[in-house]
Ligand SMILES: Nc1ncnc2c1ncn2[C@@H]1O[C@H](COP(=O)(O)OP(=O)(O)O)[C@@H](O)[C@H]1O
């Protein structure tokens with residue numbers, strides 16, 4: 166590991182956000198309370214919690230879509246909350262978002278090729294040959310052919326549309342991708358394909374994911390670290406293994422217990438991991454013995 170991966174790409178510290186309550190807005194509802202987390206380059210932080218716990222609001226603050234009341238959002242060493250509109254626009258190239266519903270981001274009046282090209286135009290890539298090259302490359306990565314891309318979004322299935330939304334997010338070569346429930350609207354069989362694609366893209370491109378998800382099985386599968394949110398607060402954080410296998414936190418336990426089979430699956434995975442570790446230990450011991458024998462033979 167080098168230094169770059171040791172310093173977090175995204176650091177959120179004591180983020181607070183409230184909304185005015187009712188007309189006149191003299192009273193405010195506190196939505197986020199002192200939300201803090203770190204996300205290392207090339208890794209995935211799963212932000213989990215039940216509906217209404219403040220996950221999307223956290224994402225909106227990170228994306229600069231809404232202003233926080235207070236707190237720090239440091240991206241690659243720069244506090245985004247202090248940036249001007251122009252400064253934020255420049256930075257936004259490096260931070261992209263994928264939403265639960267791809268239809269919202271795919272204007273039905275444009276072909277897929279045009280939709281994927283649009284961010285390049287918006288961000289001032291003026292060379293059209295360069296734009297075409299980058300559109301083809303990113304479509305290829307998500308498994309949509311250039312020929313298919315001449316069609317309109319309605320001609321695609323839900324899973325394909327989410328692939329197109331992912332291509333749109335990746336065409337600018339971002340560092341951080343905020344994924345807000347990216348597979349929650351898809352059939353289970355399609356979910357697995359899109360999750361595999363996201364994993365592959367992370368490995369190939371070194372992407373960092375803030376992965377918002379209420380499905381704990383998906384969170385476990387995708388995340389290096391987990392932060393658990395409840396009523397606007399991060400109540401527990403740690404590695405996936407810490408949170409899913411060893412949690413003592415009552416809210417996390419309640420979340421896990423609410424998922425049929427989740428604890429059983431976690432226990433099975435734990436046993437499988439223990440068996441793998443034991444097998445590895447035996448192999449290492451056997452190799453060590455063989456190594457000693459070889460060394461003695463050579464004497
Ligand atoms: N623009 C808004 N105005 C007022 N309240 C909002 C707004 N956006 C979200 N909220 C409230 O903030 C809380 C958290 O919402 P959200 O961040 O969408 O949760 P999650 O993504 O975890 O389901 C909810 O109670 C929601 O009603």
Ligand SMILES: [Mg+2]
Nearest residue numbers: 220221222345
């Ligand atoms: Mg949400």
